[in-house]
Amino acid sequence: MDAAPTATTVRTTCAYCGVGCGVLATPRADGGVTIAGDPEHPANFGRLCSKGSALGETLQMEGRLLHPTHHGVRTDWDTALDLVAERFSATIAEYGPDSVAFYVSGQLLTEDYYVANKLMKGFIGSANIDTNSRLCMxxxxxxxxxxxxxxxxxxxxxxxxxxxxxxxxxxxxxxxxxxxxxxxxxxxxxxxxxxxxxxxxxxxxxxxxxxxxxxxxxxxxxxxxxxxxxxxxxxxxxxxxxxxxxxxxxxxxxxxxxxxxxxxxxxxxxxxxxxxxxxxxxxxxxxxxxxxxxxxxxxxxxxxxxxxxxxxxxxxxxxxxxxxxxxxxxTGQPNAMGGREVGGMANMLAAHMAIEDEPHRNIVRDFWDAPRLAERPGLKAVEMFEAVASGQIRAIWIMGTNPVVSMPDADAVARALAACPFVVVSDVVEKTDTLKYAAVAFPAAAWGEKDGTVTNSERRISRQRAFLPLPGEARPDWWAICAVARRMGFGPAFAYDSPAVIFAEHARLSAHANEGSRDFDIGGLAGLDEAQYDTLAPVQWPQPGQPRTNAAPAGPAMEAGSRFFADGRFYHADQRARFVPTPLKRRPDDARSAAAERMDGTGDERAGDERADSPRRSDDGLILNTGRVRDHWHTMTRTGLSARLSAHIAEPYAEINPADASRLGLAEADLVVVSSPRGQIVVRALVSERQRPGSVFVPMHWTGETSSKGRVDALVSPATDPVSGQPGLKSTSVHLRRFEAVWYGFAVTAERPDTAGLDYFAVARADGGYRLEMAGLSPLEEPSILAEKLSGVPKAAILAYHDEATGAHRFAAFAGERLVAALYLSREPVAVSRVWAAASLASRHAPRERFRLLAGRGGADRPDPGAIVCSCFSVGVNEISAAIVSGRAVSLDEVGKLLKAGTNCGSCRSEIKGIIDGARVERPASAI
The missing domain is CATH 3.40.228.10 (Dimethylsulfoxide Reductase, domain 2)
Incomplete structure (x- = not known):
């Protein structure tokens, strides 16, 4: 199985984006792990971003899926594996190989990807394996x-x-x-x-x-x-x-x-x-x-x-x-490139070979000794879930991804899975929006527990190494896939006992019948034994096993071993690249309407009242753009565990230009309903000049577990690119209107709050507990009942403040000197320091100090740091502003030296610069 954990520093690779940063992980005696950038890794040379730096904060066991389950009831591995193999085999026997599918993930390691692709395409005989990387690249x-x-x-x-x-x-x-x-x-x-x-x-x-x-x-x-x-x-x-x-x-x-x-x-x-x-x-x-x-x-x-x-x-x-x-x-994911290398997409074969190419199919068929290699492309991601909905696909195995949140038209995906006769989900988390539809759930190994390789955006293969023991009954994905394959009767082809053996086969296939005719060749790594695999340093492909022997190489040479196409030769049969005509297409759909948006100009290029040449929109619709925020990742199953990463942005939002906000009657911090023909969400309004007029940006991270209605991809059209099958996640026509809340609330709680019955909520981790935004469409008859519900403390023992004239109600509940809950209610969005209130959960509170919590701000001994700007060092906007106004630091470098802000990953430096520019305060003459 995977390599044994260790108590010494381990070189591994970050689990997040496609940069592929090297990480030094050092388990500590207290059970924690110290994380640092690897100064020897050629992708990052020791740098880490805020997410990478916080990896040690996301390794906790809370919320882990630790045992196989059948319809939510714990079972054992043998029973679960037997059931999956039996149901898949029976479905194939009755309805054919195209009645089953795998939906996999760029979170998988290359070795996991390889055996999943081999099982589906080579032995089941269908190409119905696709990946969430379809949504990315x-x-x-x-x-x-x-x-x-x-x-x-x-x-x-x-x-x-x-x-x-x-x-x-x-x-x-x-x-x-x-x-x-x-x-x-x-x-x-x-x-x-x-x-x-x-x-x-x-x-x-x-x-x-x-x-x-x-x-x-x-x-x-x-x-x-x-x-x-x-x-x-x-x-x-x-x-x-x-x-x-x-x-x-x-x-x-x-x-x-x-x-x-x-x-x-x-x-x-x-x-x-x-x-x-x-x-x-x-x-x-x-x-x-x-x-x-x-x-x-x-x-x-x-x-x-x-x-x-x-x-x-x-x-x-x-x-x-x-x-x-x-x-x-x-690329966006840590192993999107590795998935491409092994053919993890429905229209590809392993080792960058083409499924539509008969000679390529023959190479793979012969190498795998595959009895029924797929001969045509399978269903791509959007098509796959449409086939689940129609009943064409009757069994699906989802590995390491959360399509009920991340797929376009996500509610339709949920309905499809609810109706599917047999759904299997492999994950590390026991509660996701997708896992609730699983007949069988497999507990997967997480980052830090699994062993294998990933490939970054510059084709560099790096090792992910285990430095923690497998918890409970968690197992690597490759192990579960091979166990099912053996039970389906394909034992000899899946008799792997380690990821090193899988990698060696993957490398041999890349070189098989190649001789330079294909770009992906790592034959030089095919002979690695277990020890050499374990110590493999980051290496950029291609890595051919031996010099190409043909006098006229069949494919391009590499420039200095790192750049392709230096000699002007490509991989078409005639070795010439192709220009592809890209005429401008007129499309009447959601995306086309973007070309007619109003344009008042943004940023430094604005010049007075000059307008762009495109006409104004004739309705109130906006173009929805979705994407990521700085400190969160995908559906937050990992980053959501870190209070530090939630401090920068803790709530889903809609970023909208001031002109559009004014036209729609929206104010800063209002709650906003964003709707399309497919559904609606409720998020916080962020009014910003950075946003292009006529469009709105909503991040994609929030789920049904972390918000009431924050799943933005439920709004997105499932229309796809006709060539790639990739959905258009950034150009859906939507409408905005104010969420007519009659009360707003903010709370911090020591335990995860009960959100049942709330019309709006967004919950995030905080040091010592949780922070909760909420709102309601109907008046609260007795606000103290909500305080009692959130704190678990009888209302008679809760410290309270009421102002009936303004509708303000504030509560604080304690267990000894420890705050268990503080609640702030108002008829308008609550004006209280979130960071200060959340920090109160980790502090002790003497009786004479408790009324500060009702005031919503600290005294001179506990100043409010303000909204977090630098997540790496938890530095807030008020701290930065105070340093600037006082003249102690009036440049980026000086702020860094004084507060450390911006000196680690640097992703907050532009925000700090904006604070400096906004302050417009010159250093006092006495300080020069």
């Missing part, structure tokens, strides 16, 4: 395959540091990939001539280092980059020799874009012409250009065309495969 895969003939990310992180121009498209790098953002920020500080362009509907924190921000309308990227191609031709920036010698289709692509003039680009993007011209000129002028793109490009119904429009510009200028230049897809 499928359009990038499709674009790569169309242009390069392979799913190859050509560059490295170093290219961002070497570039003279970095274009960030649909990527909030500062919050979603903070370590790479800090590498870029450091490079720009060292070379101020470097330019950074941010293309995003929101002026995110990443704009802090941007020389130019283009607040583009939803799905305007195709028009922007298609329009760039003829501009490059007219500017003389086309690399004619490269195009002629190494590509096909340039004339057709240019012809498709030739008539896309600046006025039409402006109309389709919602951008002012001068912004477009400034961006185009920067791109044409700089040879060393890296275009980094992420979910804002991929999560679209035209995402593949967006990717190819970007790739076309790099191919046309020959800016690919060389230091400091190239397109760069940065």
């Amino acid at each position: 499928a359009s990038s895969v499709a674009g790569h395959r169309r242009a390069f003939g392979s799913d190859t990310v050509p560059g490295t992180y170093e290219d961002l540091e070497l570039a003279d121009l970095v274009v960030l498209v649909g990527s909030n790098l500062a919050w979603c990939h903070p370590v790479i953002y800090q590498r870029l920020a450091a490079a720009k500080a060292a070379r101020p001539a470097m330019k950074v362009v941010l293309i995003d509907p929101r002026r995110t924190m990443t704009a802090d280092i941007a020389d130019l921000h283009l607040p583009i309308a939803a799905d305007g990227d195709v028009a922007l980059f298609a329009g760039l191609l003829p501009y490059l031709a007219e500017a003389g920036a086309i690399h004619c020799d490269y195009v002629a010698g190494h590509t096909e289709g340039f004339v057709a692509a240019l012809k498709a874009a030739r008539n896309l003039r600046l006025a039409e680009v402006a109309e389709a993007t919602g951008l002012k012409r001068d912004l477009i011209e400034r961006f185009y000129a920067l791109f044409a002028r700089h040879e060393k250009v890296v275009t980094v793109y992420s979910q804002g490009v991929n999560q679209s119904v035209c995402g593949t065309d967006k990717v190819n429009a970007i790739l076309n510009c790099h191919l046309a200028t020959g800016r690919i495969g060389r230091p400091g230049m190239g397109p760069f897809s940065i």
